[in-house]
Amino acid sequence: MAHIISGAAGSGKTTALYSLLKTDKGNKVLLVPDQFVFESERRVADELDEKTSGIMVTGFMSLAEKILKKYCPRKIYADSTAKLAIMNRAVKSLAESFDFYGSAAKKPGFVSVCLSGVETLKSAGISSQKLYDIIAEDSTVSSAPAHFTDKMHDIALFYSLYDKMLTELYDDRQDNLLLAARTIAENDCFPKNTRVYIDGFDSFSGAQKEFLRAMADKGVDFTVAVCTNDSGAEIFSECDKTKALFENQYAMDCGKPQKTEYTKFGDSAVRYKNDTLRVLRDLLQGGKAGKPADPHGVTLAYSRNMSGEADFVCANIRKLVRCEGYRYSDIAVICAAPAKYRDAVRSAALRYEVPIFADLPEPVSEKPLLRYLDCLLCAAEEPTGIKVLRYIRSGFARIPSDKKEGKTVPLTLRDQHIVEEYANRWDLKNRRWDRPFPHITDDAEKAVENIRDKIVSPLTEFEKSVRNVGGKELVRRFTEFLFDKADISAAIQGKCQDNSTRQLRYVKELTEEYNNLWRNVSDMLTSLYETLDDTPMTIGELAALIRTCSAQINLSRPPKVLDSVLFGDPARTRSRDVRAVFVMGAADGAFPGIRTDDNGIFTADDNEFLAQSGLDINEDEDAEYSLAVLDCYKALTLAGEKLFVTFAGEPENASEYVGETAKLIGTDIVNIDELPPLYLMESAKSADRQYVLNGTALTAPQKRAVTEALTECGRENTAISRINAAAERRADGADIHRIGETAKLVFPSSSLSPTAIEKLNGCKFSYFLQYGMELRSPFDITMSAVNYGSIMHYIMKYSFERLYANAKDNGNPHAGEDTIKQLVAEAMTEYREKYLLGESEMSAKFNTLYRALSTAAFYLLKYMTAELENSRFVPTYFELTLSKASSVDEFDASPYSFDITLDDGSTQTVTIGGTVDRVDMAYGDDGSRQIRVIDYKTGKKEASLSRIYYGLDLQLLLYLLTLSDNNKDNGCQPSAAMYYPAGKTPLKDIKDPSEELKRGMWLDSHRETGFAVEGTQQELERDNYNGKYIDQNGKQKYECLYSATTIEKTKLANLESRIAKVIKENAGKVKSGCVDAKPLSENGVAISCKYCEYKDICGAGISSATDVNSEDAAAFSEDIVLSEESK
Structure with a gap:
């Protein structure tokens, strides 16, 4: 018999179900979603007292396991690693047999997609044999396209082989529901007076339906709580389908139809202590507001970014706890895209000291330890410079100690730096490092070679030891290598140490995290060892398999404190007596939004063809959307007292629910970014941050209020101290930076790129941080x-x-x-x-x-x-690299080189190399050659001699002058250094222009800029740039679109002398330890500061800058440029 308890959100369905559970004298099972089992057990213990001993609280999978354990012999369950390893074996052995997938089966990620597809089929209760049967049917052959049958045949092929391989070693939890359903049919698994109470389900998978049907056929009774009010509202459409299952298919007693009982709460609202929330609930489920609602208890807000949204949420959580007596466990944060918001919320929670438990999976593949294992295997397989440097930078690499035999020591930052510098100097990043480095001439270079040998030799020995071995043996030897050679134990211990003290101390949180992480890694390697066989496997294949497996393993993080805010998505968040709810990410398209965790291997067309054949893999799009809408309804109706709804973007980005709610309660959507700074100051750290962000906007009384708040918290008012200290330093030489003897460490003798020279001449402090300290952002x-x-x-x-x-x-x-x-x-x-x-x-x-x-x-x-x-210019060299002793077809491509004298009297040689996009040659009848260098630019680039004067934009001229000087004995002379615009074209937007107009418009939008030497071939070909174009007023014009700056031939040496002077002076200062933050400016704007990542700490101001449009620069330009009269 079935008993259906129905009602809208907050109507008391679950309370009624627990009341029936308490008075039931028979055998009782409480069936809830797996993620809610713990909470349900706690509620049973709280509400039912001594009656709890006779109640089993379980999820579908746990109940199926109990049945199978009692009635069927079971093997060990395969974990995700074992499944992926077996699927990898299956796909590898079938790779040549696939008709549809072909070479795609060898691509990274294919194995995990296959496993996901198989588990989807198992969840839907579909076996490989059913797929074979569908393919063989005449109706499928005649109606479905050929590629569909080929694809389903391939899926059935690896599904059946995978299943066969898996069952030889393991049992699969994915099979448990169907196996348990068959076991229930064949045995008396439940006493005759058993009733199953079902709560928390909106719909069921195919396998779950089979399990319930088997129970119903054996006379098990059901009491189920369903979220619907019998109104037929669209929002309850999926719940109504679930209700119908118990009214029709499961209302049986040993195969005989039985009467269905009903308890209907309709639109009762026992949850809501705030009537506005009840009215909102009625509106969301398609009803009409019973009476006008006021905005009490409902807040709608938006911010430009997720960080502002998270600050607003955490600030209001603190207000509720501090001012209104809430506990953190009375509050839930529900997010439409929790993985996307996770970092922003965690960061804000730390600032506001809000304990938040994020109920989200966190793959171990994102952890540094797993990246280290990947780098190690990649470097062992192919020890090229790039891969070895990745291994070094992983932070876990260790080398044998010179002092204690058998011990290892971590690589220091200095070790990393000198190895990278050496690799850059001799261009070794793409070469193999399993042989000695070249150019070992002094002690410093011997030290680099010693580090290389200690790093690479163990890797190459490991690689040789595992050639042609099977997967099982490879995993064993890799694990031995981790402990015996890589000293993984010491590496992990080093990561857990407290580096703020010289005493040996371990940070508790880090130690717990790495212990948990290593247990997962150890289990993964053990599972691989037990699953793989003697089939040969390469190091690269093992690395790919570990990457795939680690992406499927999630770290579990229990709440650090019991009184904490729950953070999760609408489908997973369920709690009793939630007083306040924050719904984040309520933007249009995301709330509601179709879940993106699709089946991967099955397309929408595949699902449709399979459904026509009676195989429903998943819900159709309408059903998925209905469930997403239901999730939104539950999120917005969960709170008993207060509801906050936020989103990132602009007001027009709001979800339709936000608009409807604002209209209902007659309130505006709050702009978080325009709130007074004091509103968001709910903790010392948050006040500190708001003071920094809004210091100039705060009035004197507000600043005093912040100071007092920080003092009351017993915290040092760090923001105020820092700002005041910075103001004092800025007034007293804050832009002066000296690093003294450290310069020799961070700036060893090395070659420089033109980009580095540009940075050095533009701002020495920025150059020091980027190229000396190597502080760069990832991309x-x-x-x-x-x-x-x-x-x-x-x-x-x-x-x-x-x-x-x-x-x-x-x-x-x-x-x-x-x-x-x-x-x-x-x-x-x-x-x-x-x-x-x-x-x-x-x-x-x-x-x-x-x-x-x-x-x-x-x-x-x-x-x-x-x-x-x-043109007489012939494109001759492409991507020409200027490096030591380099020549191409007897064309000398050595870099620009010069000596500088440091403050201590020592001399250092500096070379400037780089790569020229294109070198053109104009061949004279007398055997002479003129050189033109071309640099492609995606954006606009002006040729300015005033910038050249101060050392900016030197790249092209350096290339031209260097190549000309290198090859002057072979008849080469400089002609031009040109920037060629290679950006987007406007021509696709012009309808039917003539070919002449097209060409002119192209020349106009792609005007070459740069420098040409008087009387050379570039100047003689000016007429090639004549063209017709459309001006800003839409009129056609015809003119010469040549725009290069002409340098007097007799003044070319002056230009070369100035370039050499500015480079030598700036390089000499930097390498002597002067790294002042005195940038160059143009038209009142500091050029180097525009996109600089270090401008917050340099101490520079516009008063520190040197203007490139100085009188000296103007005079220099006027002196060497050919006058219009001379032209």
């Missing part, structure tokens, strides 16, 4: 200006090498549009294969921008090749 693979430029450079090199291979002897060829399009497509395909992840692994935005880049590349090549057809 992602996005379509930034840097990546756009790299891709465009690659296309140019690829295309020009093929177009102009024979141009020296035959002249520059004509390049047709079809040829250009083909070259662009080939170059982009090759670039993706070499430097990017697969298209499926990059973001949709990146892929779209990547494909769109081909348009700009096409026009760029079209008009560049058109110009070159009429």
Whole structure:
């Protein structure tokens, strides 16, 4: 018999269910979702007293395990690592048999996608044989496309083999529900007077339905609490389907239909102590507000960013606890995208001293220890410079001690630095490090070689020892290597130590975290050892398998204190007597939003074809959306007293629920960013932060209030102290920085790139931090200006090498549009294969921008090749690297080199290398050659001699002058150093322009800038830049679009002398320890400070800066530039 308890949110359904549970004299089972078992057990203990002994509180999987343990012999359950290892074996053995997947089966991540697909099928109660049967049916063959049957055949193939391999060693929890259902049918698993009480479910999976059906057929009775008010409202559509299951399919007694009992609470509202929340609930479920509601207890707010949103939430939690007597456990924070908000909330919680328990999975793959294992295996497999340096930087690498035999010591920061410096100097990052370094001439270089040997030798020995061994043996030897050679125990202990004291102390929190983490790693390696067989496995394959396995293992973090705020998503958050709820991330498209944890291997079309054949893998889109809407309803109706709803963005980004709520209660949405700073000052740290952020906006009384608040907290008013101290320093030489003898450590003799020289000349302090201390921010693979430029450079090199291979002897060829399009497509395909992840692994935005880049590349090549057809310049060298003793076809490409004298009288040699995008040669009839260097720029770049005068924008001129000087004995002389705009094109937006107008518009939007030497070939070809274009007023104009600055030939030596002087002076100061924060400025703006990451700590002000538009710079420019009269 079924007893259905129904009612809207907060109507008292669960309370009624517990009352029935308490009075029931028979055998009782309380069935709840797995994540709610602990809380339900606690509630049973609190409410039912001594009656609890006869109640089993369980989830579906635990109940199935109990049944199987009693009636069936069981093996050890396979964990996620064992499953992935077995799926890896299955896919590897079937790779040649796949009709649909083919080579895709060898790609990273395919194994985890396959396992996810199989577990989805098992959850839905679908076996591999059912898939084979569906494929074989005539209706499927005739109606489904061929690729569908091929795909399902491949899935059934690895599903069946995986299942076979798995059951030889383990049992799978995913099979438990179906196995338990069969066991219930074959045995008397429950006493005759058993009733199952079901609470917390909105819907059931296919396997859960089979389990319930088996129980119903054996005469088990059900009492189920369902969130619906019998109104037929759309928001309850999925709950109504669940209710119908118990009315029809499960209302049976040994196969005979039985009467269904009902307890209906309708729209009762026992939860709400605030009538506004009841009215809001009625509105959300499709009803009408019974009476006008006021905004009491409901707050709606938004901020520009998640950090501001999190500050607002934590500040109000503190207000509730401090001013209104709430406990933290009375409060819940529900987030539409908790993984996205997690870091912002944790950071704010620390500032506001709010204890928050985040009920979120945290994969161990994100932890440094797992990255270390990956770096170790990658370096052992192929010990190239880049991979070994990644291993060194991991923070866990250790080397044998010189003082104590058999002991290891950690690599120091100095060790890392000198190895990286040496690798940069001799360009060793792409070379293998399993042989001695070249150029070992002094003690410092011998020290570098000693470190290399201690790092790499154990790795290469390990690699040799595991060649051609099976997976099981590889895992065993790898584990031995971790303990015997890598000394992982000491490495982990080092991470747990308190470095603030010289005494040996361990930080409790770190020790607990690493103990937990190592237990997971140890279990993973043990599981791999037990699961893998003697099939040969490479180090690379093991590394990939560990990456995949670790991504599936989550760290468990119990609450640090019992009285804490629960932070989770709408579907997982369930608590009794929640007084206040904060709903974060309530933005349009995210609240409600369809869950993104899709089935991976199954597309929407696959699901549709399978559903037509009677195999329902998951809910359809309408059902998923209904469940998402129901989650939102539950989140907004959970609070008994106060509700706060927040989102990030602008007011128009608000979810429809925010708008409806604001309209109902007649209130505005609060702009968090415009709140008074004192509103967010609810703790010492938060007050400290708000003082720093809003110091200039605070009035004198507000500042006094902050000081008093901090004093009351017993904390040092650090923000005020820091700000006042900074103000004093700024007034007294805050921009003066001296590092003395430290300069020799952080600036050893080395080669410099033009970018480094630019930074050095622009601001010595910024250069010191970036290149001396190596303080840099990480970056992602996005379509930034840097990546756009790299891709465009690659296309140019690829295309020009093929177009102009024979141009020296035959002249520059004509390049047709079809040829250009083909070259662009080939170059982009090759670039993706070499430097990017697969298209499926990059973001949709990146892929779209990547494909769109081909348009700009096409026009760029079209008009560049058109110009070159009429030019004597022949593109000759591409991506030419200036390095020691470098030459290409007898063309000397040695770097710029000079000596500087330091303050202590010592001399140091400095070289400036780099890579030239393109070098063109104009061949004279007398055998002479003129050099033109080209630099592609994605943005606008002006050629300014005033900036050159102070050491900025030297790169192109340095390249030109250096290459000309290196090869002057071979008849080479400088002609031009040009910036060529390689950014986006406006031509795609112009409808049907003439070819002449197209060319002119291109020249106008891509005007080459730079410097040309008087009387050289670049100057003689000025007429090649004549063209028609459309001005700002929409009128067509025809003029010469040549815009290079012409340098008098007789004054070229003056230019070269000035460049050498400014580089030597600045390099000498820096290497002598003077790293002052005295940047260069232009038009009142500090040039180097615009995008500088260090401007908050340098102490520089605009008064410290030197203006590049000085009289000296102007006079220099006027002296060497060819006058208009001379032209």
